[in-house]
Amino acid sequence: MSVTIKDIANLAGVSKTTVSKVINNKDESISKATKDKILKIMKEQNYVPNKLAQGLVTKRTKTIGLLIPDIRNPFFTDISRGAEDYARKEGYNIIFCSTDEDYEREVECIEMICEKMVDGIIFAPSSNTSNKDDRYKNLNTPMVLVDKNLDISNSKGLVKVDNKNGTYEATKHLINKGHKEILYLSGPLKNDITRDRLNGYLRALEKNNVNLNEDYIVEGKYKYEWSYEFIKNMKEINYTAICCANDLMAIGAIQALRERGLNVPNDISVVGFDDIQTAKLIDPSLTTVRQPAYEMGEKASEILIDYLKNKDKDSVGTITFKPELIVRNSTKSIE
Amino acid sequence: MSVTIKDIANLAGVSKTTVSKVINNKDESISKATKDKILKIMKEQNYVPNKLAQGLVTKRTKTIGLLIPDIRNPFFTDISRGAEDYARKEGYNIIFCSTDEDYEREVECIEMICEKMVDGIIFAPSSNTSNKDDRYKNLNTPMVLVDKNLDISNSKGLVKVDNKNGTYEATKHLINKGHKEILYLSGPLKNDITRDRLNGYLRALEKNNVNLNEDYIVEGKYKYEWSYEFIKNMKEINYTAICCANDLMAIGAIQALRERGLNVPNDISVVGFDDIQTAKLIDPSLTTVRQPAYEMGEKASEILIDYLKNKDKDSVGTITFKPELIVRNSTKSIE
DNA sequence: CTGAAAGCGCTAACAC
DNA sequence: GTGTTAGCGCTTTCAG
Numbered sequence: 001m002s003v004t005i006k007d008i009a010n011l012a013g014v015s016k017t018t019v020s021k022v023i024n025n026k027d028e029s030i031s032k033a034t035k036d037k038i039l040k041i042m043k044e045q046n047y048v049p050n051k052l053a054q055g056l057v058t059k060r061t062k063t064i065g066l067l068i069p070d071i072r073n074p075f076f077t078d079i080s081r082g083a084e085d086y087a088r089k090e091g092y093n094i095i096f097c098s099t100d101e102d103y104e105r106e107v108e109c110i111e112m113i114c115e116k117m118v119d120g121i122i123f124a125p126s127s128n129t130s131n132k133d134d135r136y137k138n139l140n141t142p143m144v145l146v147d148k149n150l151d152i153s154n155s156k157g158l159v160k161v162d163n164k165n166g167t168y169e170a171t172k173h174l175i176n177k178g179h180k181e182i183l184y185l186s187g188p189l190k191n192d193i194t195r196d197r198l199n200g201y202l203r204a205l206e207k208n209n210v211n212l213n214e215d216y217i218v219e220g221k222y223k224y225e226w227s228y229e230f231i232k233n234m235k236e237i238n239y240t241a242i243c244c245a246n247d248l249m250a251i252g253a254i255q256a257l258r259e260r261g262l263n264v265p266n267d268i269s270v271v272g273f274d275d276i277q278t279a280k281l282i283d284p285s286l287t288t289v290r291q292p293a294y295e296m297g298e299k300a301s302e303i304l305i306d307y308l309k310n311k312d313k314d315s316v317g318t319i320t321f322k323p324e325l326i327v328r329n330s331t332k333s334i335e
Numbered sequence: 336m337s338v339t340i341k342d343i344a345n346l347a348g349v350s351k352t353t354v355s356k357v358i359n360n361k362d363e364s365i366s367k368a369t370k371d372k373i374l375k376i377m378k379e380q381n382y383v384p385n386k387l388a389q390g391l392v393t394k395r396t397k398t399i400g401l402l403i404p405d406i407r408n409p410f411f412t413d414i415s416r417g418a419e420d421y422a423r424k425e426g427y428n429i430i431f432c433s434t435d436e437d438y439e440r441e442v443e444c445i446e447m448i449c450e451k452m453v454d455g456i457i458f459a460p461s462s463n464t465s466n467k468d469d470r471y472k473n474l475n476t477p478m479v480l481v482d483k484n485l486d487i488s489n490s491k492g493l494v495k496v497d498n499k500n501g502t503y504e505a506t507k508h509l510i511n512k513g514h515k516e517i518l519y520l521s522g523p524l525k526n527d528i529t530r531d532r533l534n535g536y537l538r539a540l541e542k543n544n545v546n547l548n549e550d551y552i553v554e555g556k557y558k559y560e561w562s563y564e565f566i567k568n569m570k571e572i573n574y575t576a577i578c579c580a581n582d583l584m585a586i587g588a589i590q591a592l593r594e595r596g597l598n599v600p601n602d603i604s605v606v607g608f609d610d611i612q613t614a615k616l617i618d619p620s621l622t623t624v625r626q627p628a629y630e631m632g633e634k635a636s637e638i639l640i641d642y643l644k645n646k647d648k649d650s651v652g653t654i655t656f657k658p659e660l661i662v663r664n665s666t667k668s669i670e
Numbered sequence: 671c672t673g674a675a676a677g678c679g680c681t682a683a684c685a686c
Numbered sequence: 687g688t689g690t691t692a693g694c695g696c697t698t699t700c701a702g
Binding site: 072080111116251 | 430
Binding site for chain 2: 687688689695696
């Protein structure tokens, strides 16, 4: 069937060992003549070394597993691409699994992936995964966590984004533009990330001596439809700006305001969070907070591969990325 | 280090063979007692069979390679997820590689992936990849092509979308609404897909006895900025509808029309192609043509895995998916 | 400078 | 019902 190291050795009239050495560039001790000969034959025969066999003896497969909730979520799409690009540079491939935030699936996927002897795992746990759980305990495959921490012994680092800082900057931006009545549309507060974002809003008010009006904080859903309905049905619009926990909510709010005859940004300013593609395409384009997802993916790969290169290394701890405020046309100074 | 089949065999006081048989469910001939014992020990020891070793002897790794231009392109994101979901159901994992439409990278990635002994490859070639090239020729890994055909011997099928039919339906929709002056904004015509889409437009006119005005066909770029500038700078708006080769162009056109004081859909109707997320979020929401990317990914996986199950199977030939017209608020009957 | 031999963890005939 | 043996394609001591 396909050509093996043995075939090359026979053809070249040398031993497998010698061929192996040139494959792996451990050829200081091989004469130029035989080396060239082997190389030539390998090329002619279109030989590619079987990584399975290699991996079996070296215990390194040069592939890493990527576990994310859903590749279709743009945040994770970008993380994946970042991870892939860094990995490729280092000669690694990526096996990916979408877990749909499903606990059982996470466990299944980890098992599948470990069987394949990946060298390491980049894992973005679902928001429900409990820290208490010990199902990942027996794992000795090294892991880098993304976005959410887990108390596991083989973790080599955590890459996350400073959500609090994101809404902090967004809110500060509004305050700097003279807004003091700022509605905050939050996602479901049972979730850490959601709470961090809310805290950023609160902190920005506090730091800038803006009074907090509890009524301005509304817990909702991370959906266009939710914010649209909410704003549409509000009795009174007694604020000059809205800070939203994600872009979809911001876009829904803008649409509802428009239908109520209010202009964004002239009457009301709106900021979002995420910087989805739509943010720059709508009218007015949306001021929002971009998460450096691609860079985070790269970093996760980097930490994992660095560790793989030097297994004495300790966990790098938590690497926090700062989100970036992108100012567009949905926010405006008051008056 | 990690526990092997040998350890289990020793612990259970049986041979590796016996353990192997229960691992692979070839246990008709194993007594219930020993089977249970082995199972119990495997569980206790947290044993997972090493797929590398298995693969080395069975010649099947249960992983498939996925080669796409860019995972961040939503069309390919959805294809990937479809492929992944079907593959998982069948016990396969996916290694993915983004090629950035780069010819050299495609070749590199295929090589990397073949070394890892994937059982098959799902390949969406870059638009520039020439049929003439023979670099993929020596491959004996089976392949299913997506979106674009390639003349390779080991192809087991091609999954594509009927682009022509897509613009045909979109144009027909406009004609049905009474439009006769329909501007067509095309992408770069060197590309097959782009030409197919244009042909759909032409065919719809012809079939419905609408005169073709050559001036209505404009070759541009698949970008928001291009159509925005183009419409913004047009001397005369002498049409009642625009059919765009993708959604970004449609959205750019709508923005430019708005800035020229024209209302969509009251003054001008606009249709797009792709159904990106933004399409339903903008105001007015965009009538467009959705490509069944997820389903295409599933199908590609299905074809490949079917073949893997029965290697006598011939190529299934070309499977063509019909795009779906999604009618929203950017189109309206004339008068 | 090169090769023989052992072994990675597993499966698959074929005996017993 | 269960075990023996050979071998998948490769790397790695260790000799020569």
